Amino acid sequence: MKNSSLTLRKVRLGFRNPTVIALFLCFLILLIGNLVSPGFASFGLIVNILVVASFVGLVSGGQFLIILGGGNGLDLSVGRFVTLGAIIGGVVSQKQDSKLILALLAVMVATFLLGLVNGVGVTHFRIPPLVMTMSMSIVIIAIIRFITGGIGVPGASKLLQKIITGKVLGIPGILYIWILFAVFLHYLMNNTTFGVKLMAMGTNDYAARLAGVKVKRLRTLLYGFSGMIAGITGFLYLGYLSSVYNISLGDKFTLISVIAVVVGGTSLGGGKGTYIGVAIGAFLLQLMESFLVTIRIDQSMRQVLFGTILLVIIFMYGREQKMQN
Amino acid sequence: MVVCKATGVSKRYGEVVALDNMNFSLQESEIHYLVGVNGCGKSTLCKIIAGVVAPDAGELEIEGVPVSLMSPNEAKRRGIAVVYQELSLIPQLSIEENIMLGIEPREKSLGLVDRKASTETALHYLGYFKNVLPLDEEYVKQTVADLPIDEQQIVEIAKALARKPKIIIFDEATASLHKQQVDAFFSILRELKSVGVSTIVISHKMEEITEIGDRVTIMRSGKLVNTVAVKDVTGDQVIHMMVGDKELLERKRAHMDFKDVETVFQVNGLTGKRIRDVSFHLKKGEILGLGGLQGQGQTEVLLALFGSIPFEAQSVELGGKPVDLSTTVKAMDHSLAYISGDRKKAGVFSERPIFENIIISSLIKFNRKVFSRKRMNEEILPLLSQIRTTFGKLSDPANSLSGGNQQKIVIGRWLMTKPAILLLDDSMKGIDVGATKEFYDIMHTLCDAGMSVIWHSSEDLELLNNTDRVLVFDSGQIVDELVGERLNEVELYRAALDSRKKHIAVE
Ligand SMILES: Nc1ncnc2c1ncn2[C@@H]1O[C@H](COP(=O)(O)OP(=O)(O)OP(=O)(O)O)[C@@H](O)[C@H]1O
Ligand SMILES: [Mg+2]
Secondary structure: OHHHHHHHHHHHHHOOOHHHHHHHHHHHHHHHHHHHOOOOOOHHHHHHHHHHHHHHHHHHHHHHHHHHOOOOOOOOOHHHHHHHHHHHHHHHHOOOHHHHHHHHHHHHHHHHHHHHHHHHHHHOOOOOHHHHHHHHHHHHHHHHHHHHOOOOOOOOOHHHHHHHHOEEOOEEHHHHHHHHHHHHHHHHHHHEHHHHHHHHHHHOHHHHHHOOOOHHHHHHHHHHHHHHHHHHHHHHHHHHHOOOOOOOOOOHHHHHHHHHHHHOOOOOOOOOOOHHHHHHHHHHHHHHHHHHHHOOOOHHHHHHHHHHHHHHHHHHHHHHHHHHO | OEEEEEEEEEEEEOOEEEEEEEEEEEEOOOEEEEEOOOOOOHHHHHHHHOOOOOOOEEEEEEOOEEEOOOOHHHHHHOOEEEEOOOOOOOOOOEHHHHHHOOOOOEOOOOOOEOHHHHHHHHHHHHHHHOOOOOOOHHHHOOEHHHOOHHHHHHHHHHHHHHOOOOEEEEEOOOOOOOHHHHHHHHHHHHHHHHOOOEEEEEOOOHHHHHHHOOEEEEEEOOEEEEEEEHHHOOHHHHHHHHHOOOOOOOOOOOOOOOOOOOEEEEEEEEEEOOEEEEEEEEEOOOEEEEEEOOOOOHHHHHHHHOOOOOEEOOEEEEOOEEOOOOOHHHHHHOOEEEEEOOHHHHOOOOOOEHHHHHHHHHHHHOOOOEOOHHHHHHHHHHHHHHOOOOOOOOOOEHHHOOHHHHHHHHHHHHHOOOOOEEEEEOOOOOOOHHHHHHHHHHHHHHHHOOOEEEEEOOOHHHHHHHOOEEEEEEOOEEEEEEEHHHOOHHHHHHHHHHHHHHHHHHO
């Protein structure tokens, strides 16, 4: 008797946890989807959805770090960093497997440095993150135009395509990369000084400084990481698409990365959240999108529905947080 | 007449029992002290009375009427006002807006806020503190975020008074106040009593009870120990009831002579915001007090030495060598540690686990990049029990701890960095008598082993009993140095006020 009421309490507490809500919604959509259109929850389809989600999930990783770090942190340039990563990757590697490592390094250096510029703008020149990163988006477009000169970009090398889409045990390579990334971030947040400092800074900037955190430096670095993670994702995305057909290719990642972070239970105020939650958030968003496609909701209606559902979720979380306070 | 009665109240948070079949009753127009060690359930009881926490079991009666479901609004309607331990002002609003929040006077014609009446009312309720605050219309227009913590506390008190309550609860309202402010607070308590208002006062300052309390309720581990009339007990008896059989360390510092001891720290001509040409030295193993009236630059000196506010100095020398203390990390590298008593603003990471709160600074100082939680726990647990911290799990967020236990976590954080020079800034705020004595003892032991301390406290007795020498501050300057025979209250007050008298005489 006592035991059952305790489990009940645990279940109820679970439903206050955004990650659990998101996970629950995932199952709900899979269930309904499979009823409406049998096969929706099949292994193959789920894997496909996961593949698309993995790119969102990776980009959201950088966004996650920035939002955790507090100070109204936000990176609205990640989408363009994805595009830039794909384009530098294509241009440097020239479809040759031998130049792949070089291309990856070029992507990492370029996007990390540009990300740092975001960080310096935010921390040293006190430009609001929203304004700074939006401006960076415009700068990156100019850089992209300069690199491509308006001509098409070479696509992915064979090896890159194989790494991303080639299957081991029925699971494409990109998902292994995503899992490794998730494990890495989880370790980073739970077992490293970096993680402790980041969370402290996101919770209480002043107290963090007094505890020995170099707040400005750390926050600047975060923008560098976010840019670099998005750049690498773009590079990997190239392997998935095999060619860059459009220079607005990464744009959709910008907002969706923010949404995945929030839906996954990370507080926009900073200092609270887990990457597992973010990953589930990314999956949930992709799942919702596929579901709406499956039940033949057309593009414009889909966006309306998408927006509404998100608003509801965010309101729910907002209320939870207020209640906790 | 009993105005508030709680019977058999219990409350648990997961594994932690905050209240266990607690009984409490409050008489009309009495000043009722509620005491007990950190984490014994005082704040929880008050929150239940105020309707912000729902009890798991037990009954609540207000003015003889049972209340089945107390909500914050219900409590307000029944005339209950609370000054919470963790201040809850809105930092972006002005003093006036905070005090008048939700009770703004309206003008007749359009129903807009009557600014003038609002200012007047705010000033009226702050008026009790007119001797310790520069009260005028400009003052109440200041943003709360810019106020020092003692003034924020006063605003919080005025805010509660402005609600014209019949029952008012002060949860450690005097913890951040200095002597003169406490006196003003007592005059409020007396006035409330004379007009029939009942008050519950929580405090760890035992001498307050005998000075102004009518009755005192002692709690231990969520249970009632006893409720007695103040005139029937002594302070020692109260403390004994609080801590049970645990023996209390009673050790005053034998003021030592440091003449022949080496100087570890030497500061010359320190100047900065609110600091004017401060020079002093610190010997190895010495405890140096920074005294004087509140807010005379003592905190700023500590913050400057810890690299948190900019300063200029002719020289700053550690062990005879000039050092750069311009950033906090540099100060930490030289084994300085700073413990603020303002835990909410400068100490605790409230939503983060206790674990992270306590290890952060030692990780940084000892340059450890990664750690294993298990190994860390082995290091932390003995320390936490040594400083008598009660908690559920190390992974619980810091804000699940009682106020005093949160402060202990901050102290633990810095003890873990093995400091050579410890800067204390009212660090014992909110910590119960037993644990405070424990800390004094830890401090003295560490000093015997070679640590040195610079200690600022708003409690003069704390300073006088625990330091070897006190520098008296006034307007950012050192105006006197008390050693040996002169280390007593009379000398301290005289020194703190002396230079003021001279000022007045000149004017
Ligand atoms: N929200 C919460 N979640 C979990 N535990 C809590 C919560 N609030 C209080 N507790 C626990 O309940 C116990 C009683 O806490 P309470 O705040 O009432 O103590 P207190 O007597 O006011 O102590 P202090 O003198 O330190 O302020 C503590 O052990 C505390 O850790
Ligand atoms: Mg308390």
